Amino acid sequence: GEDVEQSLFLSVREGDSSVINCTYTDSSSTYLYWYKQEPGAGLQLLTYIFSNMDMKQDQRLTVLLNKKDKHLSLRIADTQTGDSAIYFCAESMVNYGQNFVFGPGTRLSVLP
Amino acid sequence: EAQVTQNPRYLITVTGKKLTVTCSQNMNHEYMSWYRQDPGLGLRQIYYSMNVEVTDKGDVPEGYKVSRKEKRNFPLILESPSPNQTSLYFCASRLQGASGELFFGEGSRLTVL
Numbered sequence: 001g002e003d004v005e006q007s008l009f010l011s012v013r014e015g016d017s018s019v020i021n022c023t024y025t026d027s028s029s030t031y032l033y034w035y036k037q038e039p040g041a042g043l044q045l046l047t048y049i050f051s052n053m054d055m056k057q058d059q060r061l062t063v064l065l066n067k068k069d070k071h072l073s074l075r076i077a078d079t080q081t082g083d084s085a086i087y088f089c090a091e092s093m094v095n096y097g098q099n100f101v102f103g104p105g106t107r108l109s110v111l112p
Numbered sequence: 113e114a115q116v117t118q119n120p121r122y123l124i125t126v127t128g129k130k131l132t133v134t135c136s137q138n139m140n141h142e143y144m145s146w147y148r149q150d151p152g153l154g155l156r157q158i159y160y161s162m163n164v165e166v167t168d169k170g171d172v173p174e175g176y177k178v179s180r181k182e183k184r185n186f187p188l189i190l191e192s193p194s195p196n197q198t199s200l201y202f203c204a205s206r207l208q209g210a211s212g213e214l215f216f217g218e219g220s221r222l223t224v225l
Contacts, residue, residue, distance in 0.1 A: 042217055043155075043202070090214075102154055102155040103154055104153060
């Protein structure tokens with residue numbers, strides 16, 4: 001299948017901005033997603049972006065999409081300890097019947 | 113309440129003893145999928161189903177079976193579990209269509225001794 005790649009770990013100080021990066025391979029992907037997994041829980045959708053958009057902002061979250069480089073990023077402003085979680089990038093792939101492919105997840109640790 | 117329900121949530125079993133993890137959704141979703149989550153490997157797809165009686169292999173289907181006889185249910189069957197199937201399993205569902213949010217169950221932690 002297609003690969004979605006992310007760095008595995010990120011540490012930031014409380015109050016700083018966090019930037020989580022993702023690269024994907026399927027240029028036909030129509031939607032790209034960020035999911036959050038808190039300890040002991042399932043995944044919950046944080047936000048998503050349509051492939052014809054460059055940016056989407058939702059309160060503290062900013063998603064940037066560089067379609068040419070197949071690069072997606074999630075910026076969390078004013079990161080709080082409650083933001084500590086694993087963040088998964090995912091693509092919905094037209095060529096695979098809209099099947100979802102997830103990255104390995106980035107574990108974000110927020111230090112006081 | 114819209115939800116995806118998995119059972120059991122926790123299970124310890126022994127090698128070779130057949131088991132089934134059930135998954136049920138109440139949102140009338142066409143698409144359902146099973147994933148396993150292992151440290152450092154993220155979520156890997158086992159099987160998925162675009163609709164009733166339609167199932168396809170994901171990235172890691174070996175050792176698993178699924179069925180989709182009804183829209184709401186998508187059980188995962190381990191005919192002869194082995195220790196390398198010790199993992200955290202997630203079921204998910206969504207409406208068909210590109211932007212449909214994928215809803216996850218709470219996970220089933222399986223240990224095979």
